[in-house]
Every structure is written in C-alpha cells, then in structure tokens.
Amino acid sequence: MSVNDKWMLPEGIDELLPARAAGLETLRRDCLDYLASWGYQLVEPPLLEYLDSLLSGMGQSLDLQTFKLIDQQSGRMLGLRADMTLQAARIDAHRLQRDVPVRLCYCGPVLHTLAEKFAGSRNPFQLGAELYGSADLSADAEIIRVMLGVLQRASLGQVWLELGHVGVFRAVVEAAGLAAATALDVFADLQRKDPSALEAAISDGQVSAELGARLLSLLELNGDASVLARARAQLGDLPDVADALNDLERLVAMIRAFDGGCQIHIDLAEITGYHYYTGPVFSAYIEGQGDAIAKGGRYDNVGAAFGHSRPATGFSTDLKHLTGIVMPPSKAAVRIYAPALDAIDDELAQRLSALRAEGAVVIHRLEGSSAQARAMDCSQEIVRRNDSWSIINVIE
Amino acid sequence: MSVNDKWMLPEGIDELLPARAAGLETLRRDCLDYLASWGYQLVEPPLLEYLDSLLSGMGQSLDLQTFKLIDQQSGRMLGLRADMTLQAARIDAHRLQRDVPVRLCYCGPVLHTLAEKFAGSRNPFQLGAELYGSADLSADAEIIRVMLGVLQRASLGQVWLELGHVGVFRAVVEAAGLAAATALDVFADLQRKDPSALEAAISDGQVSAELGARLLSLLELNGDASVLARARAQLGDLPDVADALNDLERLVAMIRAFDGGCQIHIDLAEITGYHYYTGPVFSAYIEGQGDAIAKGGRYDNVGAAFGHSRPATGFSTDLKHLTGIVMPPSKAAVRIYAPALDAIDDELAQRLSALRAEGAVVIHRLEGSSAQARAMDCSQEIVRRNDSWSIINVIE
Numbered sequence: 141m142s143v144n145d146k147w148m149l150p151e152g153i154d155e156l157l158p159a160r161a162a163g164l165e166t167l168r169r170d171c172l173d174y175l176a177s178w179g180y181q182l183v184e185p186p187l188l189e190y191l192d193s194l195l196s197g198m199g200q201s202l203d204l205q206t207f208k209l210i211d212q213q214s215g216r217m218l219g220l221r222a223d224m225t226l227q228a229a230r231i232d233a234h235r236l237q238r239d240v241p242v243r244l245c246y247c248g249p250v251l252h253t254l255a256e257k258f259a260g261s262r263n264p265f266q267l268g269a270e271l272y273g274s275a276d277l278s279a280d281a282e283i284i285r286v287m288l289g290v291l292q293r294a295s296l297g298q299v300w301l302e303l304g305h306v307g308v309f310r311a312v313v314e315a316a317g318l319a320a321a322t323a324l325d326v327f328a329d330l331q332r333k334d335p336s337a338l339e340a341a342i343s344d345g346q347v348s349a350e351l352g353a354r355l356l357s358l359l360e361l362n363g364d365a366s367v368l369a370r371a372r373a374q375l376g377d378l379p380d381v382a383d384a385l386n387d388l389e390r391l392v393a394m395i396r397a398f399d400g401g402c403q404i405h406i407d408l409a410e411i412t413g414y415h416y417y418t419g420p421v422f423s424a425y426i427e428g429q430g431d432a433i434a435k436g437g438r439y440d441n442v443g444a445a446f447g448h449s450r451p452a453t454g455f456s457t458d459l460k461h462l463t464g465i466v467m468p469p470s471k472a473a474v475r476i477y478a479p480a481l482d483a484i485d486d487e488l489a490q491r492l493s494a495l496r497a498e499g500a501v502v503i504h505r506l507e508g509s510s511a512q513a514r515a516m517d518c519s520q521e522i523v524r525r526n527d528s529w530s531i532i533n534v535i536e
Numbered sequence: 537m538s539v540n541d542k543w544m545l546p547e548g549i550d551e552l553l554p555a556r557a558a559g560l561e562t563l564r565r566d567c568l569d570y571l572a573s574w575g576y577q578l579v580e581p582p583l584l585e586y587l588d589s590l591l592s593g594m595g596q597s598l599d600l601q602t603f604k605l606i607d608q609q610s611g612r613m614l615g616l617r618a619d620m621t622l623q624a625a626r627i628d629a630h631r632l633q634r635d636v637p638v639r640l641c642y643c644g645p646v647l648h649t650l651a652e653k654f655a656g657s658r659n660p661f662q663l664g665a666e667l668y669g670s671a672d673l674s675a676d677a678e679i680i681r682v683m684l685g686v687l688q689r690a691s692l693g694q695v696w697l698e699l700g701h702v703g704v705f706r707a708v709v710e711a712a713g714l715a716a717a718t719a720l721d722v723f724a725d726l727q728r729k730d731p732s733a734l735e736a737a738i739s740d741g742q743v744s745a746e747l748g749a750r751l752l753s754l755l756e757l758n759g760d761a762s763v764l765a766r767a768r769a770q771l772g773d774l775p776d777v778a779d780a781l782n783d784l785e786r787l788v789a790m791i792r793a794f795d796g797g798c799q800i801h802i803d804l805a806e807i808t809g810y811h812y813y814t815g816p817v818f819s820a821y822i823e824g825q826g827d828a829i830a831k832g833g834r835y836d837n838v839g840a841a842f843g844h845s846r847p848a849t850g851f852s853t854d855l856k857h858l859t860g861i862v863m864p865p866s867k868a869a870v871r872i873y874a875p876a877l878d879a880i881d882d883e884l885a886q887r888l889s890a891l892r893a894e895g896a897v898v899i900h901r902l903e904g905s906s907a908q909a910r911a912m913d914c915s916q917e918i919v920r921r922n923d924s925w926s927i928i929n930v931i932e
Contacts, residue, residue, distance in 0.1 A: 146589050147630035147842045149582060150607055150614060155623075156580035157631055158640070165578055169565065177892035179871070179899040179912075182561055184552035184856075186545060186659050187583065187616075187645050188603075193542050207584075209605050209616075211546055212649045213658075218546060220583075220605075220616070227551075234543035235553055240907040243899075244554070249583050249644065253608045262609075263582050274902040278876050282900055285877060394878045398885065446543045460580075475575070480674050481681060482790045489794065496573035503575040503639075504678055506670040511636040516575075 152255040152262035156460070163468040164265065167459055168247055170293045170468075171267055178286050180245040180269045185227035187249075191219040196445035198226055198416060205252045220251045224266055225454060226442065232272040233443030233450060241273035247459070257431065261461065268436075268456030272443070275451035277387055280420050280438055281394035287434050287455040288399065291424055294462040296433065300403045300425040301395070304410030305388050306417045306437070308371070309358065311380030316351035323347075323355075324414060330359055331409060361408040365392050371408055384419075391420055413437065422455070429465065433457060475501045476531065477513035477521040488522070488529050548651040548658035552856070559864040560661065563855055564643055566689045566864075567663055574682050576641040576665045581623035583645075587615040592841035594622055594812060601648045616647045620662055621850060622838065628668040629839030629846060637669040643855070653827065657857065664832075664852030668839070671847035673783055676816050676834055677790035683830050683851040684795065687820055690858040692829065696799045696821040697791070700806030701784050702813045702833070704767070705754060707776030712747035719743075719751075720810060726755055727805060757804040761788050767804055780815075787816055809833065818851070825861065829853060871897045872927065873909035873917040884918070884925050 149155065156164055172182060188194075188209075195203055205222040221227060224246045232242050247267040255262050269286055271279045284301065291299050313323040326347060329337035338355065341347040347355075354375060361371045368385050375381045388406065395402050410421060419438030426433055436455025443450040478484070478492060481504050492502050503516050513521040513534045522531050545551065552560055568578060584590075584605075591599055601618040617623060620642045628638050643663040651658050665682055667675045680697065687695050709719040722743060725733035734751065737743040743751075750771060757767050764781050771777045784802065791798050806817060815834030822829055832851025839846040874880070874888060877900050888898050899912050909917040909930045918927050 146592055147626055148589070149585060150612070151609055153582045153584065155582045155627070155631075157627065158577035158579060161578040161580040164580060165568065172561065174892075176869070177895075177897055179897050181554035182557040183554060184557040184560060184661075186549045186551045187647055188549065188659075189545060193544070196542055207605050209603050213547055213651075216546070230543055231551070231553065235551075240911045241902055241905055251583055255609075263584075265580075271902075274905055276902055276904040278878060278900075278903040282877050282902075397878050398880070473572070481678050482674060482793050484794070496570075499573075501573055501575050504674075506637055506667075506672055506678070507674040508672040509637055509670055515636045 150262070152252075152260060154261065154263065154460075159470070160463060160467065162470045163463045164459055166468045166470060167294055167463055168267070171290050171459070172245065172247060174289055174293060175245045175269050175286060178243070178282075178289075180243040180286070183228060183231050183244050183246055184248070185221065185224055185231065185246060188218045188220050189227070191217040193230060194219040194221060194226065196226060196230075197442055198223075205254065207251055207253055222250055222252050223456075224248065224250060224268060225270065225439075225456060228268070228270045228454075229272070229439075229442045229450075229452060230446045232270070232452075233446035233448035237448055239273070241271060241279070243269070243271050245269040261458070263460075264458035265460040266456050267459045268454055270452060270454030272450045272452045274453075275440060277391050277394065277420070279451070280391060280422075280453045281398075283436060283453045283455050284391075284395055284422055285398055287422070287424060287436060287457070288402070290457065291434060291462075294459075295466050295468070296426050296462065298403065298426065299433075300405055302405045302407050302410065302423045302425060302432070303388060303391065304407050304421045305384040305419060306411060306414050306421060307384035307387070307419060308375070308381050308408045309411050309414065311378050311384065312351065312354045312358065312375065314380070315378050316348055316354075318347065318351060320414075324411070327355055327358075327409075327411065330355060358409045362406060365404060365406060367406040367408065368392075387420060416442075419453070424457075426465070433462065433465070471499070473499055473501045474520060475503060475516070475518040477516055477518035477534070478502050478504050479522070479524075480505045480507050482507075491529060492522075546658070548648075548656060550657065550659065550856075555866070556859060556863065558866045559859045560855055562864045562866060563690055563859055564663070567686045567855070568641065568643060570685055570689060571641045571665050571682060574639070574678075574685075576639040576682070579624060579627050579640050579642055580644070581617065581620055581627065581642060584614045584616050585623070587613040589626060590615040590617060590622065592622060592626075593838055594619075601650065603647055603649055618646055618648050619852070620644065620646060620664060621666065621835075621852060624664070624666050624850075625668070625835075625838045625846075625848060626842045628666070628848075629842035629844035633844055635669070637667060637675070639665070639667050641665040657854070660854035661856040662852050663855045664850055666848060666850030668846045668848045670849075671836060673787050673790065673816070675847070676787055676818075676849045677794075679832060679849045679851050680787075680791055680818055681794055683818070683820060683832060683853070684798070686853065687830060687858075690855075691862050691864070692822050692858065694799065694822065695829075696801055698801045698803050698806065698819045698821060698828070699784060699787065700803050700817045701780040701815060702807055702810055702817060703780035703783070703815060704771070704777050704804045705807050705810065707774045707780065708747070708750045708754065708771065710776070711774050712744055712750075714743065714747060716810075720807070723751055723754075723805075723807065726751060754805045758802060761800060761802060763802040763804065764788075783816060812838075815849070820853075822861070829858065829861070867895070869895055869897045870916060871899060871912070871914040873912055873914035873930070874898050874900050875918070875920075876901045876903050878903075887925060888918075
C-alpha cells in the first residue's frame with residue numbers, strides 16, 4: 141500500500157467529517173431524549189461478544205452478516221455485532237430479569253460483512269428501541285408510535301407505514317402441513333415473480349393445488365386497510381389467519397387513534413425475518429427511497445436463549461442513513477477568534493468562559509501560526525483596544 | 537454453550553446497563569459540548585479500516601492490540617480500531633487537507649485484543665481531541681488545558697499532571713550514537729529497577745560508561761518543576777536536551793498561566809510511546825488510581841503516511857473508565873404512569889406531549905399488564921377523575 145492509497149476506506153465503510161458528524165450527533169441526542177421521554181432507557185452493549193450469544197436464534201442471514209474473529213484470550217470465536225437487537229434482549233433477559241415491562245434503547249455503530257444492496261453501507265449507525273414483557277398489541281402500537289416519532293425528528297416528511305404479520309404466511313403453510321423451508325423457497329420465487337418453482341412443487345406433490353392457490357393469493361394481498369377484508373374472505377377459514385388479521389385490524393385502529401393521518405399500507409406477503417419474527421411486522425418508507433428507512437416487529441421468546449423467555453417487540457433504524465437523506469440543522473454557533481492561550485489575563489479568561497457557556501465557540505490563536513480569523517472560520521475576533529478587550533466583527 | 541452461559545461476555549468486555557449508560561451519555565455530551573466550545577469539531581471514523589491505514593507508523597504495541605479480520609469483499613486484511621488517534625490524523629491529512637490549524641475530536645468504542653493490565657477493559661470508550669498544524673508549544677498547552685477541562689467535567693477531584701519530553705531520552709541516546717532499540721531495552725530494564733542489563737551492555741562495550749551514567753540519571757529526574765534545573769545541570773551540555781528542557785519550562789509556565797494551582801509532576805524517564813511521540817508528553821492522574829486516567833503528547837508528522845505531513849498534539853481518555861470512578865449525576869426526571877396508548881384522547885395526548893417536552897418521562901400502561909405505577913418506578917400517575925385527567929402522587 142503506497143502513501144497514495146493509505147487513506148482509502150474499504151468499500152461500503154464510510155466515516156463522517158465534521159458537518160455530517162455534527163448532524164448525526166444532533167439527531168442522536170434528539171432521538172435518545174425523545175425515547176427517554178417515553179421511558180426507553182439507554183443501554184450500551186459491547187461491539188463484540190461470543191458468537192453463540194450474538195447469534196442465538198437469529199438465523200442464517202445475521203450469521204452471514206457477522207464478522208468473526210478469534211479471541212486471543214480465550215481462543216473462542218467472537219462476532220462483531222451486526223445488529224444490537226439481540227444484545228438488548230440478552231440484557232433484558234439475563235442482566236435485568238424483571239417481571240414488569242422493560243423499555244430499552246441503544247444507539248451505536250454496527251458492522252456487516254457484506255452490504256445488503258449495491259453500494260450499501262457496511263457500517264450503519266443503529267438506533268433502536270425494544271419493549272419487553274408485553275404480548276399485547278398495545279406494545280406493538282407503542283413501538284410503531286415511537287418509530288414514527290423518531291423519524292419525525294429526522295425531518296423526512298411524509299412517512300408510509302407498511303404493516304404485515306408473519307402469522308398469516310405461517311398459518312397458511314402449517315395448515316397445508318408443509319415444511320417451512322420448502323414453503324419459504326417457493327414463496328421467495330413467487331415474490332420474484334417466478335411461478336415455475338410453485339408449478340414444479342405442485343406437479344411433484346410437495347405443494348397441494350389448494351396451498352398453491354393460497355400462496356399466490358398472498359402475493360395479491362397488499363394495499364390499503366381494505367386488504368384485511370379481502371384476506372378474511374380468501375383465507376379467513378384458517379383460524380390462525382383470522383387471528384392474525386384481527387391483530388392487524390386492532391393495530392391499525394390503535395395507530396389511527398394516535399395518528400389519524402398515518403399512511404398505512406398492508407402487505408401480507410412481507411415475510412422478511414420469518415425465522416425470527418412471531419407477529420406483526422412493520423416498516424417505514426419515504427418517497428424516493430426504495431428500501432425501508434426503519435423496520436421492526438414482534439419477536440417473542442428470543443430471551444429464552446438467555447434463560448428468561450419474554451414477549452418482545454421493537455424497531456431499529458440507521459441514523460447515519462437518515463442524516464444522509466436530510467441533514468439535521470446544526471446549531472449556528474458564533475465563532476470567535478481569541479488571542480493565544482498564554483496571552484490571556486484573568487479578565488479575558490472569565491469573559492471567554494462566559495462566552496463559551498453561552499454557546500459561542502472560541503478559537504485560540506496559536507503562536508507561530510499566521511492564520512487570521514477568517515481562515516479559521518471566525519466571524520468575530522476579540523482584541524485588546526484602549527486597555528480593554530473588545531469583540532469586533534471580522535471584515536469580509 | 538448452554539442456555540446458562542449464553543449471557544456471558546468475554547473477559548475484559550463489559551457493557552453498560554441503564555444507570556451507567558445514562559451516566560456515560562451525560563458525560564459524553566458534556567465533554568463534546570465543552571470541546572466544541574474550544575473549536576474541536578467532532579468526526580466519526582469507522583470501526584474498521586484496512587490494517588495498513590490503521591497502523592501506519594504506530595509501532596508494534598498498537599499492532600498487538602488490534603483485532604484483525606479478512607474483508608470478505610476485498611480479501612484484504614482489516615483491523616478493528618484499537619485507538620482513534622491515527623484515524624483522526626488521517627482525516628486531517630487526507631480528507632480535510634487544510635493549511636490552517638485544525639481541531640478535531642472523536643468519541644466512541646474501541647477494542648483491544650488483550651487488556652493492558654490485569655482485569656483491565658478490552659473495550660474502552662475513547663474520547664480524544666487533536667490539534668493539527670501547529671508545532672508550537674501553545675498547541676500542547678491548549679491540549680493540556682482541554683484535557684484538564686474534560687476531566688473536570690467528570691468530577692474526579694484533584695488531578696495531577698505528569699509532564700515529560702521524549703526529546704530528552706532521544707538526545708541522550710543519539711549523542712552516544714546508540715541504536716534506539718538497544719537503548720530502549722536497556723532503559724526498560726532500568727525502569728524495572730534491574731541494572732544488570734546496563735552493566736552487561738557497558739561490559740560488552742555496547743553502552744559507554746558516560747551514557748550509562750546519563751541513563752541512570754534520567755531515572756532520578758522526576759519530581760516538581762525543580763527537576764528541570766537539576767536536569768539542566770546534569771544533561772544540559774547536550775543541545776537537544778537543553779531545547780527539550782526549555783520546551784518543558786515554557787509549557788509549565790503556560791499551564792501555570794491558566795491554572796495556577798495545577799499539580800505538575802515532571803518525569804524525564806517517561807518514554808511510553810517513544811516510537812510515536814516527538815515532543816512533550818503528558819498524563820493525568822488522580823488519587824487511588826495507579827494508571828493514568830488520560831494521556832497524550834506531540835506526534836508530529838504522522839499525517840505524512842497519508843500524504844500531508846502535519847505537526848500534531850492531542851490527548852485521549854476512556855469515558856467508560858471515568859464513569860466507573862465517579863458516576864455522573866443523572867437528570868432526576870419525574871416518571872409518570874399513563875393510561876394505555878389506545879385509551880388516550882386528544883386532550884390527554886397534548887398534555888402528555890407537553891409533559892415530555894418539559895422533561896418528564898411518561899410510561900404507558902400496556903393492555904394485559906398488571907404492573908402498577910410503583911412497579912414501573914413511577915412516582916406519579918395520570919388518571920381520569922371527575923371527567924378530567926389529573927396527575928396524582930403514587931402512594932408508597
């Protein structure tokens with residue numbers, strides 16, 4: 141590696157220079173304060189853990205996303221966190237061990253071995269909130285409410301909420317006695333608009349014609365809340381489907397209760413995270429962004445891996461991505477150029493402290509530097525005039 | 537790994553539960569705001585980089601501390617940051633490329649393969665500030681000033697400042713024409729109170745008796761500012777030593793100018809980071825902690841590896857360690873228990889928003905949960921009484 145490319149970062153790994161880092165910091169504080177006001181307490185899980193802990197019950201996709209390394213101290217395999225959700229669940233289940241509902245949030249960098257999409261980030265800055273200990277839909281509604289609140293803080297304009305329920309797909313497949321893995325393969329092909337896998341599965345008897353028709357119908361069941369009625373007509377004979385649809389109906393009503401104007405899109409074919417989610421799933425979209433900007437869902441009993449099974453629901457988002465869409469406004473602090481540190485008397489020292497406390501940025505001249513106030517981006521300068529210190533405007 | 541130990545974290549890796557995470561967040565904001573008021577702009581370097589970039593010119597000890605992994609995307613070796621100093625230097629040298637002084641700060645988790653001491657942390661939360669583009673001591677003085685300011689925010693009480701200068705040891709060794717590696721070995725043995733290596737080096741002619749005497753004298757040159765005069769008497773015949781001592785004398789005067797009561801300890805045998813530092817080095821200590829709680833120094837020209845050589849000085853500390861010594865006071869927000877989200881009318885919704893905006897934490901009851909306000913750590917509850925919403929105190 142020559143001098144000329146030592147500065148290069150790996151593909152998909154980026155860093156934030158002052159303007160964007162300040163934007164991220166502003167949004168981070170704003171979101172954490174907001175979540176705190178709803179009772180979500182910040183936790184700080186570690187960047188790495190034993191791989192078994194980090195992946196417990198999370199399925200293959202997280203495994204593939206997780207960087208592995210060997211712990212020199214124990215010789216055991218470690219993983220770098222690719223997602224903080226399970227870490228928070230471990231903290232709830234093992235460290236806190238409370239019986240009442242617990243609300244946690246977290247915010248920090250995570251790493252992915254491979255970007256999820258072309259030119260995607262491999263080092264998102266994940267912010268999330270999780271609610272443990274309630275199996276009720278009011279918990280999912282609250283998580284959706286705070287997810288929308290967080291996105292509102294990012295000034296992204298109109299947000300669309302997409303709602304699904306993994307119980308619908310699960311019930312359809314289970315009613316047909318089909319292995320989930322087979323069903324997922326067939327369904328993934330269907331979602332890619334490739335019916336040949338389904339046709340093959342029907343012709344070799346793996347999938348009944350009835351199940352085939354139901355899987356196909358799921359693909360059509362997306363749109364506004366009227367989808368629920370259509371789904372009930374087509375699939376409501378399966379009791380578990382009917383239950384899931386009732387859940388979604390109640391959830392939509394709850395969301396309408398706190399946000400009458402919320403744009404809700406139902407998608408019963410949404411099965412991302414099927415291995416992991418156990419109930420309602422939700423994503424947030426904005427115009428111009430093909431991928432969800434935040435997502436979450438119900439994932440009951442993940443805590444069982446840590447000895448304390450708990451219902452749970454939560455969401456997460458990538459704050460760095462959000463600041464890339466709309467840059468949060470930064471505080472417009474006045475920047476004042478001041479004499480070198482060793483040329484400052486007590487009177488000026490007190491005045492500078494006061495200016496800093498009021499929010500000003502005071503930049504000291506450095507001996508031997510010829511930089512003038514303008515070059516240091518200062519609009520004001522503090523100078524000694526007529527035996528006193530005066531703040532003067534810097535002439536353009 | 538059984539259910540019973542999936543919650544275990546690797547040795548030396550810890551995480552923060554709500555109370556301490558809140559303390560860290562408070563201190564983090566306070567320190568970053570303070571640094572911003574001195575003109576230090578936050579940057580957000582990535583958790584990992586190509587290993588060559590991460591270690592450029594940093595010597596073997598950082599190499600040993602750095603976790604390595606293979607980038608699946610490029611096949612190249614990556615390193616997890618064990619220190620953010622060089623990342624910031626890369627940003628100054630390559631990304632910003634300014635000719636005027638630049639002040640940067642950073643704050644985030646880093647990882648070490650091995651703890652620096654028994655039961656030490658392998659995942660510190662590093663906060664640091666760096667000043668690029670000034671070779672003058674006023675820059676070192678400013679960095680020391682803000683280091684002390686940051687520590688003041690952590691409410692640690694009396695801080696002792698230890699000052700050294702790698703130029704003293706370097707000049708002594710260079711004047712004797714000795715290879716630095718040999719000298720370092722001999723000196724390390726001397727610091728461990730083992731004179732046998734020096735005796736052996738003198739008897740086989742590697743080290744002259746004169747150099748031997750000087751190396752031994754360095755070990756005695758520590759104490760208050762009077763050490764400088766003693767050093768001048770013993771070693772001042774070497775011009776580079778005299779220069780370094782003059783530097784330290786001026787630095788002490790500058791520090792006294794802004795902090796007359798500062799406890800300063802001079803140690804001319806302090807050569808930690810000898811490969812890396814080029815001038816004054818400094819550490820901060822408090823009573824009851826054997827190791828430095830913050831440290832830094834001048835490291836000119838590290839930016840050369842990134843194509844833009846710049847004088848530089850900076851410091852860093854571990855905020856997590858600091859919050860472990862003295863827990864920052866947390867905001868004592870009132871916690872109010874509120875009805876379930878779907879039982880809230882517009883009037884109450886507005887009232888809850890206002891309460892949250894004023895700093896209260898509002899916790900919603902969840903349907904199906906029997907938890908009462910007390911169990912949710914709420915001292916107040918909002919209830920419907922006589923056709924209006926009232927806040928009542930929760931009875932103990």
